[in-house]
Every structure is written in C-alpha cells, then in structure tokens.
Amino acid sequence: MSGLRAYASYRDEARETFTRIPEHWDVVRGRHLVRIRTGSGDTVDAEPDGKFPFYVRSDKPVMSDHWEFDTTAVLTAGDGAGVAKVFHLVTGRFMAHQRVYVLDEFRRVTPRYFYYAFSNLFHLMALDGSAKSTVDSVRRPMIADMPFAVPPLDEQWAIAHHLDRETARIDTLIVEQQRLIEMLRERRTAVVAHATSRGTLVEFRRIIAALRQGWSPNCESWPADGVAEWGVLKVGCSNTGRFDAAENKRLPDDETPRSEFAVRRGELVMSRSNTKELVGAAAVVQGDYPRLLLSDLTYGISLAADADPAFVAYALASPAMRVQISAASKGMSQSMQKISQRDIRELRVRMPALDEQRRIATYLDEQTSKIDTLITETERFIDLSKERRSALITAAVTGQIDVREVA
Template sequence: MTRFGHAMQKIDERIPGIDLPLMSVSQTRGVIRRSELTDAPQRAESLDAYKVCRRNDIVFNKMSIRAGAMGVAAEDGLVTYHYEVMRPRPGTDSHFICYLMKSSWFTEELIKRERGIGAGDQANVRTTEVPFSVLKTIDAFIPPFREQRAIVDYLDREIARIDMLIEEQQCLIKLLRERRTAVIAHATSNGAQVELRRVIQALRQGWSPNCESWPADGVSEWGVLKVGCANTGRFDPAENKRLPDDETPRPEFAVRRGELVMSRSNTKDLVGAAAVVDGDYPRLLLSDLTYGISLTTDADPSFVAYALASPSVRVQISAASKGMSHSMQKISQRDIRELVVQLPVIDEQRRLANQLDEQTAKISQLIEETERFIELARERRAALITAAVTGQIDVREVA
C-alpha cells in the first residue's frame, strides 16, 4: 500500500520565454498538441504563465478527471492552469499510474474525497476541480516496477485490440448513415420543385418558460419540447422538460398529431431537423426553439420530413441558417417557407414514405445494434483496466 503522493509529485514549472508547443488533454487521445485538436489561434498573447510538462509526465484536467481526461506526455510542452502536471518518483511507471487513474477503483476513491468538498454526485462531475492535493491522499496498491511494466504491456496490447474493434464498428456506423442518406436522397429526388410555402397551411413557434430538468409524459403532465425531439428524424416525445406546477400552461402551443416539428435553433448539422408527431400528446408544448408546421392535403408529412433530411434540402438549410457559433445556428420562418423540395403526386408521396419507413428502420436497427456493441466494448475496456491494475488478473499467466 503506497500513498499516491509518495509515488507521484506535483510539478509546477514555469519558464518565461521557453519555446514549446501548447498541449491539450483529450479523453480518447491523451496528451497531444493543441494544434491536432483545433486550428484556432492561441488565446493568450504570452505563454509565460503556462506550466511546463516534460516527456513522461502525467497531465490531467482538474475539471474532468473523472471523465478520463488525462494522459502521459510524449514530448515536452506547455499547458494551461486548468491542468495539473505530475511526475513519477523513482520506481513508479507513468503509464501504469495513468491506467490506475482510469480505473473504476480510482474513480470511487475520488468520489469519496469529492464529497468532502461538496461534489460527490455525478451531476457535478464537470464543475468540480480535483487538484493534486486531493489525489495525493489516496492509498493505492502499487506493485514493483517490473510488474507495473508487465501490466502496462498487457493493457496496451489488449486495449489496442478493443480500440481497433471499436474503430471498425464506428466505420460501419458511418457507412450505414451514408447508406440511409443515399436511400432518402434517391426517394426524394423526383417530382415537381415546390417552395415549401405552397404546402404550408400553418407555421407556428412555441414558448420557453423555466422548466424542471426531468421530462413529463405529455398526456397527464405538461411538458415543453426540447430541440432534440426531432434530431433523429423520428419524433421523440421524451425529449421534453416538465412544466412546473406553478406555471400556467398555454394549450395553444400543444403539438398535434400529423404535424411536423422542426428545430429552429441547433448545431449546424441539426438545425432544421424535422419529424412527424405520430401520437396524441395534448399536454406536450412547442418551445420557442421549435416550429410546428401543418401541411396542406397536397403534401404528406412523412414524405416532407424525409425530403427535409435529404442532402439537397440540408444544403439549403445550412446556407440559410445563421448564428454567432457553429454550435448555435437558427433558421427563420421566412427561410423555411423558401426551402425548395421535390414533391410527386400525393399518392406517390405516401408510397415512397412507407417504403422509406421500412428501409430506414432496418438501417436504424443495425446502427443501434452496432452502437450497443461499441458500448459493451467500452465497458469491457474499462473493466479490463480495473481488473489489471487492482491485481484481479495475473498478467504473467495471460502474457
């Protein structure tokens, strides 16, 4: 049993004028050059106050250590005050300590200590600073250096295999999504070109009061829709926030069966996402960031929702949306009315919509199954790390 502070030492080295690359910590890639994550310019005019990290030092983000934001530096660099820098003492391997810090055992030790500073719950994981002064009080079983290296070699090999599987499955998901887009593009490429205004019967915007953080059922409880309710192209009534009991509901904003719900504000990729309300939710209200669109009898809502998700219309939405940042784009009612879609006759729209429902459902199922496989692989990776660093696996027998 070794006190963590006896195995690692905090480093707070600052050398004004030193010419080193600016580093960042990624949850998936560890300590890497900031330029590999973003092409944005450095915010600070001077880097004199930045901390120096040396090759083989451990760097972690004090605000998101529990999320796995840590790694071993492969080169010398500079990091901001958000990061802590630790250096191994003699007899301690940095890579072993990094794996130890990613184990569930270590996370539990952090949670115990975070409660002491008022932040033991998961909701505050991103707002709680965990400095080295907290880590150094943890008592851990740290084996001799040779065994540390054996564990690191074993985990490096096994984690690489799992990561390769995950990467392959992520590529499969990308291909499946491309296939879904191609299917939609083909099915919505025929018919007369029509401005959406010609088939819009009503276009309304909702209301955004202060709500609870949990959802309502929309039938017996009042709820206000979040923009994510249409993200996938399928209406998700659970994407809402419950209206407080002391807030007077506004029934005129309730969604209607057969109506298109569209996000007015979202990321560049999701602004304008639309889905058809496929049920009765008399107490589920449109928010200020969502539109409710009722169509004329010349347009099938399901087909129009698919058309709005087609590449040709997404290009129009992307060009029309405006905002100060990529993460918050908005599209106006006028721009929506000016979108051009291709509409065949109504019977053909319905036939194509039914065909797309069947085809996209199969693809979506495959995507869900693949995502579940990735989730299980990540759980396996986390369990393997914990088992290896806590001695549950004798790596000498599985080498």
C-alpha cells in the first residue's frame, strides 16, 4: 500500500464495517445491492463425474449432474466451519447447497467489487459477540443489514482491477512458500525414514513394559493452566511428534481426578483415535505433569529398558511404520480412525542397540529442529502475507486508499 494516497476528504460513519469513507461515496445496505437466496441441494446430491460445479460449505466445490442457477453470483457458507471464511465468485450454471447463500442481481455494484468487500468484511457482521469467533450459522439479516461503502462505478472497476493485480502477486508468493513447506516436510520425512531404517525387526510388544488407556470425563473446553487445576489431554497433544501439554481440556471442579491416569515422564503418549494421517501419532513426555491425565482417546506407553522413547517416537513417525499403523486402523470414515492395543502390540519396528538408538534420536532432534524452525518461519511469512492481503482489500473497499491513478 506504500505510495498510495488517501482521498481528499472523508466523513465519519459509525458502522459495523468501517468508521469513515470518502465524502463522495455512499453507504448502502446489502439488501439494496443484491438478491439474497439459498440453494436447494444436499450433499448426497453430489456426483463425482457430474457436469456442473456444486457449491457446498467448503472451499472447493464438488460436482453435480444438475444445476439450479445460471447467473453471476457471490456465494458464502451458511453454517459450519466455513462461516465468514468460504466465499466464491461464480458465473454460469451451478448447483448450491441448501445452506449456501447465493447473492446475485447486483445493483449499484459490480460483482467483483462486491465480492472483495463482502468476503473481506463479512466476518465483522458474523461475530458471536466476543469479537474473536464467528457464529455457528448465518442469518439472512446479517447479509441484508450489512453496510457497504459504495463508490461510483468507475472507481469500483479501478479498485477491483488494482486488487486483482496486487492480490495475485501476494497469492503467488503464498503458493511458493506453501511449496517450500511441502519440500521441507518431505525432507523431514526422508531424514527420519533413513535414520530409523536399521536394526533388528521386532514386534512392538517386545519393547512395551506397560500400555494403558485414559478415561473420558466431561471436561471444560478451555485448558487447565494453573497448579490447582487438572487437565485431560486432547488427542492432538502428540500430533506434531513433540508432546504439547497445552493440548488439554480442564477437568471441572466437581469431577474427582483419577490420578492413576496421570502422564509420566519418559512415557510415550499415542493417539488412539484420530484422522487417518494422525492416528497412532506418538510423542515423549519430557517433563513432569502430575495434573495432566490421559484421555480415552490416548494411550500411555512405558517402554522396556532396552528401548529409547525418543527413538521409538521417531520410528513410529517413519513411513514404514505409518503404513503399518494405517493398515491396522479401523473406522467408519477417514476422519475418525482407531487403533487397538492388540494392533499396537503387533506392529513391527526396527530396533538397533540402545546406544545406537540414543545416538540416532540425538541426531534426529538436531535435524528435525532445524527443519521445524524453517517451517515455522515460512508459516509465519504466509500468515503475514495473508494479513497484508486482507489489509489491502479492506483499505481499498472502505476508501482508505485511492487506487485510481495506479489502477
């Protein structure tokens, strides 16, 4: 946005989506700019080989053999995880889910300008009151009553053209950084695979001293973070391969803690139930957490004296072991798989001598730490790029910058 000037004069507007706009712009509610309706399709109507895009409540459409709209429209999810996050600008024939809003018949706005303004500011209308999270579902008045800053049509074209160009540049940078992350993760996997490929192949039961499953109390949604509070581990505590004690839910004060399920220093915590990619993920408990308890979705595994926990955690994350874990897991869907204690005991793992295990674990700690740092830095760059993209759009569609000359 550097080099872009502000408009000559502004007027104050106490609106949900902006506080001031250029003097010659109008404020118009959504109901006066677009027709608001929803689709009629259901997820079961999807056909993988269909001819028409079928917009559901996710980022990517599925396909359908039928269509119900033939128009240019802006679409947004009406409920679920996509609320105030999923938006599409489409033209032509398409199908829409019954909980997807279809906004068309544009009046006083160009479709692309409206898309930029609506997709970038609608989250302010969909806040649940906490200013942090969105509501579970979108109600029609949220769209109908949303105030838009509406410039003359020639300025709308200029703004949309400028944003098309600038957001394309940012999006290209983001895609390049995402590819870098993929390469780094592939490198990490290769390093772990090579380092854990030596040793005698043994059944996992041979290196297990004890295997226990946690319990399932009713917990608060927020984590325990004080010495007087008890927490029950969430399944995601071992997703990254490093134990995350913050991944827990607070045990209510009226629930009696079962201290026999407390995690123990040096044991492996493994996810019993998770997605296909993460079921069986394991991490070593490095510290003392006497008030953190295993949940029924996690296992606590104590190893025999000749097995180094850090090495075994790396081995479980290797491609060879992931193939075994995936084959042993069972469930009704890819998003919820489970692995039994019996199947864990029957896994086969390569185990070198204990001194070699420790040397390998130390080497992998160093190598994966470097790679993980690069991944974290790259993810931060992506987050900053997305923030810059959003700030640019907001500034343009609320008139905080004048793009007419550069556009």
